[in-house]
Amino acid sequence: MLVDNRYSRQILFDPIGEKGQECIQNSHVLIIGVGALGSSSSEMLVRAGVGTITLMDRDYVEESNLQRQQLFTEADVENKTPKVIAAKNRLQKINSQTKIDAQLTDAGVEELEAIVPDVDVVIDATDNFDTRLIINDVCQKYHTPWIYGACVASYGVTFTVLPDETPCLQCIMDHIPSDGATCDTVGIISPTVQKVVAHQVTEVLKLLTGNTEALSGKLVAFDLWKNQQMELEVASLKDDSCPSCVKKIYPNLDYQSQxxxxxxxxxxxxxxxxxxxxxxxxxxxxxxxxxxxxxxxxxxxxxxxxxxxxxxxxxxxxxxxxxxxxxxxxxxxxxxxxxxx
Structure with a gap:
């Protein structure tokens, strides 16, 4: 049953409407990583009325997180509260109707294979490519769409992967700028996080409401500080010899690749x-x-x-x-x- 007043402004948005809102409330989203990207995207989706959200993260809250990870407080730092627990506590106060499944664990092959078949979409909010490549292969294996996202300094990048339709992460790896920088080496400003999250969550809403024709279909990258934005058409980048999305070998699920x-x-x-x-x-x-x-x-x-x-x-x-x-x-x-x- 829809709570019209709560979601009235979202329902008034024509591409969603009442039918789309019902789809959102019957959906299940997996968010892998509950740091900057994960905390922001989970709050947006809880406020949007997603029925079930599973949070997966192995870490606890530290003081340096507070600058950009918006669900957490100084009390969480003092108590070394696990991020998934702190996030769940805050999110349930925002929307008690959303079921929050907090999993304090590493996002390994076994953990992801146990849950990905049961979700509608996966959000990548991780901090490393080892995990992203596992996400890529698990989602290819179970035909689950996922949204890649990363940010550092004032730079961000995101791309929606649709199994059997778009190139996968393995296909486009050579086209993603990567120079070894991390937030701990070059820092980050919080607006960078929010811009990546805005794109990821919008793509999730399109998928959940069946508006797949509105999906970006592009690798989106930007540098807020330098006032630069780039959108790369990626359809031609699908690799006919890709072991993940074409040959279905899923190399990143192999023990030797982990x-x-x-x-x-x-x-x-x-x-x-x-x-x-x-x-x-x-x-x-x-x-x-x-x-x-x-x-x-x-x-x-x-x-x-x-x-x-x-x-x-x-x-x-x-x-x-x-x-x-x-x-x-x-x-x-x-x-x-x-x-x-």
Whole structure:
């Protein structure tokens, strides 16, 4: 049953109307990552009346999150509240009619294969390409649309992937600018987040209401600070030999392609290796680290070493990384994705 007053302005928008609003309220959206993109998109979709939202994230709230991750408070920082829990608490106060499923977990192959077949659309709000490539292959396997999104500094990019129709992320990887920059190395301004989210959520609403003819169909990229925007027609980029969307091999679901972690015996250290298909650009990585105010930075022909809080990070030329100061794999992966992956 529609709550006309609550959603009246959305229902008045002709492409949605009452029929579209009913579709929205009967839908299930999976949001992977509840940081800047995930917290903003989840709030928009809860306010829009999405029936069920599953949130998936492994992290807890930190002080540096508050500048751009709008669902969280200083109390969440003080309590080290997991992001999915803090987000659920806030979202349920905004709309008690939406069912929020908070999953405090890594978005790995097993976790995604258990839920993606049951959702209508997936929003990528992650911080690394390892997870995005897994999302890509799981969504291809189960024919689930998903919206890629990323942002750093004043730059953002987004693209809607429709299995069996558009190129997939694997097809367009070479056309996505990637120089190794992360929010921890070059920072980010919050308007960048909101512009990416506006595009992602709009595409979700189009999909949920059956307005597929209105989908962008383009890779959208922008730099707010430089007043630049680019839209790339991607239909011609579909790779006839793509293992993910054409050959249906799904290479990123293979164990050898996934990030490998190991706790080193007796050393209070976690070792991390990227999957076999990932290329590590050591020179780009080194360039961005030099722009960051890191403690005890050291480099030689074989490796780079630096400290972040109580951890020492050592990155070898091939991308193999040691996180000293912890045996917690999730904690080590968090540091890895912030600075290396």
């Amino acid at each position: 990030l490998k972690t190991a706790v080193l015996c007796g050393r209070n250290t976690v070792q991390i290796r990227a999957g076999k298909h990932r290329n590590f650009h050591f020179d780009d990585f080194k360039m961005h680290l030099k722009q960051t105010n890191l403690i005890n930075y050291l480099e030689n022909p074989y490796l780079i070493s630096f400290e972040i809080n109580e951890f020492r990070v050592v990155v070898f030329h091939d991308g193999r990384t040691l996180i000293h100061g912890t045996k917690n794999i999730q904690e080590a992966k968090k540091i890895y994705y912030r600075f290396v992956g």
